[in-house]
Amino acid sequence: MSTTSSTDRRVLGISPRIIVAGLLAGAAAASGVALTTTSGWLIVRADQRPQILLLLTAIVGVRTFGLGRPVFRYFERVRSHDAALDVLARRRAQTYADLVPLTPARLGRRGRADLLTGVVDDLTDVTEAPVRFTVPVLGALAAGAVATTLTASLVPAVGAVLAAMLLVCAALVALCYRLESRSQARVLAARSEVVRVGHLTARHAGELQAVGGQDAALRWLDDAHDELRGRLLEQSQGRALVSGGVLLTTVGATVASAYLAVGSGVSSPVQALLVLAPVATGEILGVLTDATRALARATAGQDRLDTLLAQEPAVVDHDVDEDAAHALVRSGRTPALQLEQAVARWSEGRPAVGPVDLVLEPGEHVALVGPNGSGKTTLLSVLARHLELTSGSYLVDGRDARELPAHAVRSLFAVVDDEPHVFASTLRNNLLLAAGPPPSDAGSTSPDPDAEPASTGPSDEVLLTSLRRAGLADWLQALPDGLDTRIGTGGHGISGGERARLAVARALLSQRPVLLLDEPGAHLDHPTAQAVIHDLLTAASGRTVVIVTHHGVGAEQVDRVVDLTREKVA
Known part of the structure; x- marks a missing residue:
């Protein structure tokens, strides 16, 4: 047929x-x-x-x-x-x-x-x-x-x-x-x-x-x-x-x-x-x-x-250790991450990044810098287990990432890109979408932003706290209906800075131990970008944070700056 x-x-x-x-x-x-x-x-x-x-x-x-x-x-x-x-x-x-x-x-x-x-x-x-x-x-x-x-x-x-x-x-x-x-x-x-x-x-x-x-x-x-x-x-x-x-x-x-x-x-x-x-x-x-x-x-x-x-995912599980993954996720600790001679590419041709040696200690705040095409975004995808290595190794708490289920590794990371999406729904639903289920249930999140909030989801106080920690306290007070205010298309307008901070609030709300941010200050003026990164790093104390920054915005606020134009970084 x-x-x-x-x-x-x-x-x-x-x-x-x-x-x-x-x-x-x-x-x-x-x-x-x-x-x-x-x-x-x-x-x-x-x-x-x-x-x-x-x-x-x-x-x-x-x-x-x-x-x-x-x-x-x-x-x-x-x-x-x-x-x-x-x-x-x-x-x-x-x-x-x-x-x-x-x-x-x-x-x-x-x-x-x-x-x-x-x-x-x-x-x-x-x-x-x-x-x-x-x-x-x-x-x-x-x-x-x-x-x-x-x-x-x-x-x-x-x-x-x-x-x-x-x-x-x-x-x-x-x-x-x-x-x-x-x-x-x-x-x-x-x-x-x-x-x-x-x-x-x-x-x-x-x-x-x-x-x-x-x-x-x-x-x-x-x-x-x-x-x-x-x-x-x-x-x-x-x-x-x-x-x-x-x-x-x-x-x-x-x-x-x-x-x-x-x-x-x-x-x-x-x-x-x-x-x-x-x-x-x-x-x-x-x-x-x-x-x-x-x-x-x-x-x-x-x-x-x-x-x-019908495409095959870029990352496919083979002979993974479910017990080790379960123990890693349930431990609740921030993992140590290590790349050794890591090389990755999106398609056939020259590598998009690597070879790279990189060690991220638990709770460390790191900025990735380098010109366009140096592989900053690709490296984030490798860390988040969205892209498989062509060669080299990737260790998560000392275990090869390929020995762990992809969904388990991904559940450790909250990713914020340079154009965070805002659904045409209420502020509450936009936040609950990021909260999702507990990490052990990774892969079963509901994609509908207008779905009724689950009874076991975060309380309103938790949602409000995430907004305040992201620097949105004043903006929240000005909303006509608070968490029930509709934002996005057809709703309350939201500026670029507010959109970036909302993405930060989502990342914080996810309770995931590693935050990966791709140009969080993109399309923002310098003072606003600096303020967004400052609030993020303050709120993410104890979590590992990796920030991609093209113009060096916020680089002076992190523990370490990694320049990908060098052959090896550590």
């Missing part, structure tokens, strides 16, 4: 709840077809002025079908959306859990905005596919079968016309899927470029203004938007072609049904019913173009997620 077929089956999301939702959608669509055709019969029959009793059945039918359509539609929406939201919650948790072991070594050169936007959008497209494609298609098939059976029982030739109409529309849907799938990759590439350029120009707006590069940045944005506009136009032309084809097919089926109905010898009211049947059926088939677009987006999204998550 091909990968594409397997992907399509997963994207369709066939389950008992989705099937039930599809049947409810079919009942709603069939009620719409019955409402239209019965109304046509009733109007023509009423024009013949029969006794009112002869019309009561049709009148009741019109009312029943008119009420049935919204009622069935309501229950279909409840059923299908409940299933989709359940899948979305589970898929998000599983995807984030699968993504963590790949960070950062297997994420390539994709920017954070591109990666986060891509994963979130792809997951959304995949989980919405059952609602946007499977349910409408099941509903259209069910309603089309009912309409075909009804008309065939009256005039078989008209039933054959409706069957042919369904087959032609199925071919058009297949064409629409092919056109959408073919252009989907180009559209997403253009959209990704817009996100990348927009993020780049917004992030470096100050630098661009300083060198007079605003006009060039605007040209980059214009070019990216022009490319996206062209790709979307190309995609929409195929969709318009298919939509027009469905409409023309409906017109042709209606004309053919009218011709056959007139020559069939049935009564005028029945002729009206037969003529209106293709019209009503065409209305329910009209949604298939958008449904097919949703399938194409979901299939492409699933393929991208599979490609991303």
Whole structure:
């Protein structure tokens, strides 16, 4: 079985709840077809002025079908959306859990905005596919079968016309899927470029203004938007072609049904019913173009997620000592760390760092300095067990790190990068996300920032203490709702310095014995960066702290400075 077929089956999301939702959608669509055709019969029959009793059945039918359509539609929406939201919650948790072991070594050169936007959008497209494609298609098939059976029982030739109409529309849907799938990759590439350029120009707006590069940045944005506009136009032309084809097919089926109905010898009211049947059926088939677009987006999204998550992690456990790891984590002490002739690389080619000899004593505060490309960030990834050594050794409390489970070693480290992420949620949830479970449960953290706080999580006083120790006491007092204040997108604004201090508060809250900070003063003015590092080192007394600093910010506050431009450091 091909990968594409397997992907399509997963994207369709066939389950008992989705099937039930599809049947409810079919009942709603069939009620719409019955409402239209019965109304046509009733109007023509009423024009013949029969006794009112002869019309009561049709009148009741019109009312029943008119009420049935919204009622069935309501229950279909409840059923299908409940299933989709359940899948979305589970898929998000599983995807984030699968993504963590790949960070950062297997994420390539994709920017954070591109990666986060891509994963979130792809997951959304995949989980919405059952609602946007499977349910409408099941509903259209069910309603089309009912309409075909009804008309065939009256005039078989008209039933054959409706069957042919369904087959032609199925071919058009297949064409629409092919056109959408073919252009989907180009559209997403253009959209990704817009996100990348927009993020780049917004992030470096100050630098661009300083060198007079605003006009060039605007040209980059214009070019990216022009490319996206062209790709979307190309995609929409195929969709318009298919939509027009469905409409023309409906017109042709209606004309053919009218011709056959007139020559069939049935009564005028029945002729009206037969003529209106293709019209009503065409209305329910009209949604298939958008449904097919949703399938194409979901299939492409699933393929991208599979490609991303199918990679082998950079660090894989082999013959590890779980007992030793358990004892190390449970001891609660700050470990001694030692690198001997350590060499590491992100991909094939020259090493990104090394060979390096480095000893970090428990509780020592060290600054890593060196020019761009000297391997400072890579060295942090090696220490945090996010990247395997190409050669050399890495000892954690005298034990080879490769003899310990990766999750156990990682549970000793709190990593703060130069662009700490703030979730669009409450301040409390942003902090609880960093707290996570106890170290012994590493790897089972909940990735949802809006999830209800666990009853065993840190108390509010502990959260407040971490904020004060990070130098955010005054900022906290100014928040309108304290820990319940929403921050990030759509919430309370947060400056670069406040974001950096919030990242420090998370690191302190984690209670992990080793803190690794990659340019904590990046994008901050010198006094603010110095203050952030001072508060961090003061609060992290007794913990090992390793700070990467490109411009030497905070280097005078640490116990030792390590220059990676030297061949060996100790």
